[in-house]
Amino acid sequence: MKELKILAILAIIVIITYLGIEPYAKHVMHGTIPPPDFSYLDLPKFKLAGDPSKGRELFKVNCASCHSLKADGIEAGMDKKTAELSFHVVPPDLSNIAAIVEEHFLANFIRDPQNATKNPKFAMPPMGYLTNDQIGDIIAYLKSTAKKELTGKEILHDACTRCHSVKYQKIPVLTSPEHLKTYLGKIPPDLSLMGRAKEHEYLITFINNPQVLLPGTTMPRLGLTQEATEKVVAYLEQIADPHKEEREKIGMWVLIYMLIGVFLTYAWKKKIWKNIH
DSSP states (O other): OHHHHHHHHHHHHHHHHHHHHHHHHHHHHHOSOOOOOTTOTTSOOOOOOOOHHHHHHHHHHHTTTTOOBGGGTBOOSSOHHHHHHHHSSOOOOOTTHHHHBOHHHHHHHHHOHHHHHTOTTOSSOOOTTSOHHHHHHHHHHHHHHSOSOOOHHHHHHHHHTTTOOBGGGTBOOSSOHHHHHHHHSSOOOOOTTHHHHSOHHHHHHHHHOHHHHSTTOOOOOOOBOHHHHHHHHHHHHHHHSTTHHHHHHHHHHHHHHHHHHHHHHHHHHHHHHTTTO
């Protein structure tokens, strides 16, 4: 009976180690992670109601010099090389921006990108000359072009690939490394293994507001909705460890198999040595 108790204790230790060491290590490394704010309550509120047709004309006049909107056949006025020389970062296509960025954040972003992103060096100039109604028209237009459903991969491409590559998925960074270094001070990391290196809650909060977890970072706040953020994190976790679920299932079966083997060995030992004991 003593042997069985020792076995049970060892089994519990092995299971706790197998299932708990990685989450515990990440918790120790990251500490207490504050909850994200997907309402962006620090930004002024806008009363948004707009006309997409007016928004299209405003977009062409105010935005299309730097941004494309391929969903409506609008190409950016400057090419990639010119954009990099001007801003040291490639401005994104805005076809789906209204589907992944929270509306309240997007309005503030159009008016004052540096304040919205919490990055005083953000490349886009403020557009405070636009009225609230004009901003509402632009957002109404952007909503009309955006897809209703986007995958995590599509959101990552729209939100992250200006600065980050995902080499294991053959997703290149859109901006040249030398320009990124000038713009941000260093080259941002590849995201291939980020979903395994960082805790789930850490990634959610970091994408929501990088300054909360890494004060002074040059990564801007992206303003993604909760749904878009969760989809991106789920995608990062899936590509970083595509066989995690399968591995964990196999791991549990291996532990069960080993326990059965131990119990059979113990029963055999009892049978062979019962007369001696």
